[in-house]
Amino acid sequence: MSALRTILRLSRHDLRRAKGRSLLIFLMIAVPVALVSHLLVLYTTAAVNAEEAIPAELGSRADAQVRSVGYGLPVEQDAFGELWKIAGETAPDSAKRSWTTAQIAAATGGRVSRITEGEQVVELAGDRQWIYAYEIDSRDPLTQGTYVQVSGRMPANAGEAAVSRTLAELAPIGSTLRLPRTDTRVRVVGVAESAGNMSPSDAMIMLPGVADPAPESTLVLQPAEGAVPDATTVRPAREVHWLVDTPAPVGWAEVRRLNKEGLVVRSRAVAADPPELPTLFRRDVTSGADATGVLLGILLIVLEVVLLAGPAFAVGLRRRRRDLGLLAAQGAEPGQLRRLMLADGLVLGSLAGLAGVPLGIGIAALTVWRANLPVPVYGPFEVPGWLLAGVAALALASGLLAALTPAIQAGRADVAAVLAGRRDRVRDRAGLPVLGLVLVVAGTACCALGARLMGAPSLALLAIVFGVLVLLLGLVALTPLLVRVAGRTRAWLPLPLRLAARDAARNRGRTAPAVAAVMAAMAGLTTIAVLLSSQDADRRVNYVSVQAPGTAMVFAEDLAADRWAGVRSAVADELPGVPLIEVKTVVSAGDDLPPLSSHAQLVRSCQGCGYASSLLGDVVVGGRDLLRYVLGKDDPVAAAALAAGKAVVFDANGVHGGKARISVPGTADKPTRVTVSAVAVRADRPPPVGAILPDGLASASRLTARTTALLIDPADLRLTAEQERRVGARVSELSGQVNLKVTRGPQAREGDLTLAVITLVAGLLVLVAAVVATALAAADARPDLDTMAAIGASPWTRRLTVAGQGAFIAGLGTLVGLAAGLVPGSLAAWAVTGAPDGGIRYGADTATNPEFAATPIVAVPWMLLVGTALVLPLLAALITGVFTRARVRPPRRLT
Structure with missing residues (x-):
């Protein structure tokens, strides 16, 4: 215990001396710990059990x-x-x-x-x-x-x-x-x-x-x-x-x-x-896939924290190399030197856990207090003690893992070289690249396996996330080799960039973790960007809507008939001469059922088959103009049948012997069924309704119908933005129940906002990793910069050298991360967007089984990714070059 106490005292003393670096590592670990603690407390508080309810x-x-x-x-x-x-x-x-x-x-x-x-x-x-x-x-x-x-x-x-x-x-x-x-x-x-x-x-x-x-x-x-x-x-x-x-x-x-x-x-x-009860009444628990997904997410966070904090510990090793050499010269064993470096991670990780967990609890308490005013949104405030203890242990483990590589290097240091002021020769372990290649292959194979599990999307994504984790670990193992290979390109570079590449290659113990941190962030960005872009492309390519794109619909679920006359007049005033298609929905009589529950349904013989639906309901009353809109063309046979008083049905499973049955909801769960004369007509796409009845047939069958919408066929007019604004404002003035809905079509990109946020977060992470690693590298390379000044290098040359270090770290990390993220991103997109032998499938009729299993689509947002890979290194170089100190500090000399 006395030896451990001594090691911790020495570590605490060194951390006080390097306050800036210590604070940086502390924040790198404490901020994610506080965030995870905050989310866990909110999740636990929001999960209201039976006793809390x-x-x-x-x-x-x-x-x-x-x-x-x-x-x-x-x-x-x-x-x-x-x-x-x-x-x-x-x-x-x-x-x-x-x-x-x-x-x-x-x-x-x-x-x-x-x-x-x-x-x-x-x-x-x-x-x-x-x-x-x-x-x-x-x-x-x-x-x-x-x-x-x-x-x-x-x-x-x-x-x-x-x-x-x-x-x-x-x-x-x-x-x-x-x-x-x-x-x-x-x-x-x-x-x-x-x-x-x-x-x-x-x-x-x-x-x-x-x-x-x-x-x-x-x-x-x-x-x-x-x-x-x-x-x-x-x-x-x-x-x-x-x-x-x-x-x-x-x-x-x-x-x-x-x-x-x-x-x-x-x-x-x-x-x-509560008493013990049979299995039938047991609560559902979190599935194994969900728990494994959470575990993998935590491991990814820990990996990123370790990679960000690793360079700082490496610089700490370089700062303390003389002290460690003196300890070794006085008889300290390599194991003791390793424990001394690990003590830094132990102290900082413990402090980060002890500070981050209470900070997260405090922020969560403030969030719950504010959200529960004046009406409770969350349940009673609850702190998951064991989970937060695990988070604190996670902080400790992150600190130890971040300090592990510098600790191993401290135990292998050449004492004579350290005391003489010479740099250690960087020795790469021969088996590390081989391990990296094996992990890269295994991770890629796991992602490919996930792409094959199309029948279980959650399991497929779980396999892909696990594959990404293994792939990233393999690339981390390969990073020292990649840094050394990239450093050999310095012969073709200008002097400042040549010096930066040389310094990065010589100090791979410091450079490799920084490059790996940038690479992990860029790989995550690339994977998610490819997945979201592919999903957007899938929506556009396989877009199917029951409403024709460009349709304008003035809709009200339960508006009185006399008020519809005012709505029609207002729309006609704003759009003179434009035909308005009136739609009446067949509903149950009375006010006993909510609107959506009162809609009549076409009785289909296809058991278990789905069908297209819309706000208009399944059975509507309309004329030839509505029939033309639904079919997208004139159909003389269908129009003649409608004029003859027959229902036009768009599902062949709903017509038998020239008759169709309509089920109308009633009170006490006893629907009324009405049989009407009908003809079946095939539509070229899933129609917005199942059947159209002429007004006379509805009246003769004693069916209740009320006006629910006025449609504007896009073949007659596509509303401009100004027309849409005017019509919407005019009908809203008449009644707050009336809304104007315009079918936009497939051009909307639902993932743009999400992708922009993820790009911003990943970009900030890349910048933080690059700038922090460059600042640490510049501090570690201060003797080299002073030597450059002594032989006549201008301040601009020294600034460009530091900027080159930032560009090298960010450039190599983003390039490798871009390549690494393309494989799992493409496989994830393949798994999510459909099966290899997919395609749009309809049932026996276009109104039945509108299930769309689209052909897999992989869309890579090259402009975003390439732009990010080019802009981030330049931005990192600019920040580090502008804020570096170019003033020469003459070393103190003993005479």
Whole structure:
């Protein structure tokens, strides 16, 4: 222990002497540690478990929450009341049961408060909008904690409501909302949010019975997989549960008793101490692929930190070589010298971990505190102790690994050469290039294997990430050889660059890690750039849209018919003479279902086949102009059939014997099916609708249709930017429910912003690595620069020499990284964009199975990559050349 204490004391003394270098290494390790700690704390805090969700679900006073599954049959549930199954094999209709609040109170033996939630249509200034409505008795202390009051007050009578912050922008305090379902008007008296973390943005809170006076029996969140007892057990539009305040805590035995009556219970006491249950009810855990991916990501971060900090430790070795030589001359063994250098990494890594982890926790605490005002977004603040301890250990390991190579060099130093002031001869290990080649080949093979795993994209990307890691390790092992080979080109270079290349080749222990750090950053940039560019190219080449590019659509889901007349007039004023195609969507009658759930569907005989869809719905009412737009051409046969009162169906699987069946949603999950005369027409591309009905056929079949859109065929007009702005502003003035949507086509590049951010981050990393390594190299080469000054070299020559060192490090690193990133980037693009024998595939009809397995595309953004490889070395040279000190410092002499 005394020897270790002495080594640590010497290391601490040297680190104090070189404060600048020590601070630089400390920041290189502490900043990534703080970032990782910050993200881990946020991730853990955001992951709300069942016990942490109790305050939001049960409030601050309730002992349990009770839900009905809709049947009076025994059920089995998990400990948290989220998953359940009916104990028997089937659930006949005769077993259905509804519960009232009084019955729940009798079954539980406690005081009960009912809460109803679900979608509700409201009218505001003549516009209809579907929102999420909560019916909570905010006057009952039992419901305290299930909502968060932001401003105003909570509703105190049936004519009042509180709205969410988002809805308050349209319905501020004092405004009035109408509920068409009950023809009730409520006045907004406050702004409040549900305490649940996943509460909808557009929501309102009312007293029970305002939206629907009748009690409803509904299902719990979700049955266990494979445990759905009957096709009728689907989630309805509205759900009811009860908060229960019992004389004693609700234990597991009481939960099982209520389960026998068909009730699912979420108990505060059981959630705090859950029992052991069968496999059916166990929580999902992180998959092995996800865990391995996180591990590989951490290893890549550690590798980059080690490569960035390595040159600084190498310079520290050069600064201390005389002290180490004196220790060796006095009898210190090579192992002791190695431990002395490793002590630097141990001290700095420990300090970085001890500082970085608390810093990350503090920033995360500030983030959570700010995000949870005024409504909680994250759960209770949680610090993952073991994970953060691992991060601190990761910082320590990074420091030790960064100091490992200088420590090995310290143990092999020639004592006589060190004390005489001569430089050590650089000796490359013969087996290191061979190991590097083996790792490069293995990494490339692993990436190629990932490209073959097209059926499992996550596994394919995992293999590619692992292959990139192995490939980078191989290139790191090859970097000293690459530096030596690149140094041989100095004979053709000007004097300053020749001196820079010579210095880099002679001091490969310092130069190689810096070049490897730049190379790793550039390889990552190249890989991601190729992948994102290939995905964008794939979107453009294989672009398929149910709406023709250039289509302008004035859309409103649930706008009154009289207001559509005003919208049509406004569009006609802005675009005189342009034909407007009216589209009516076939829907269920009444306001019991949300708009998207009320759309009618064409009944297809193809089981399990998908079909193209759009906001217009599957079955619409229209005329010949709509038919021409959908087909993209005039079809006399189809037009004649539509004029004769027949439906035109674009899916051959939907027409049998000249008839088509249409399923219209109804209440109580009982759809109505209507049979109409129809003809099948094949479209050249997936159409935006499944069938077009003439207006007379819809009326004769007693189908309800409402106008949802006005279309402008791009064959008639493609809106200019000014026309789009004017029309959009005009229709928005008429109603906030109306929107103008223009189909842009495939020219949009979704990855541009992501690629720009990644390029900026990687470029900064390359610059930091190059500038830091060059600054350390310039400090280490100060005697050479002074010698140059002594023989008459001008300050500009010395500046150009230092700039040449930055250009050499950044240039070689970016060039090798560019070449290294092309292989995994191309293979990743091949794996993501499709199978080798792909191509666009349609089903039996263009409206059925629109699955597009595109031919693999590899698009390399040469302009971006080559520009980066040229600009970054020049920028690194400029920065290092401008900020280097060219003043000569005469060495002190003893006379």
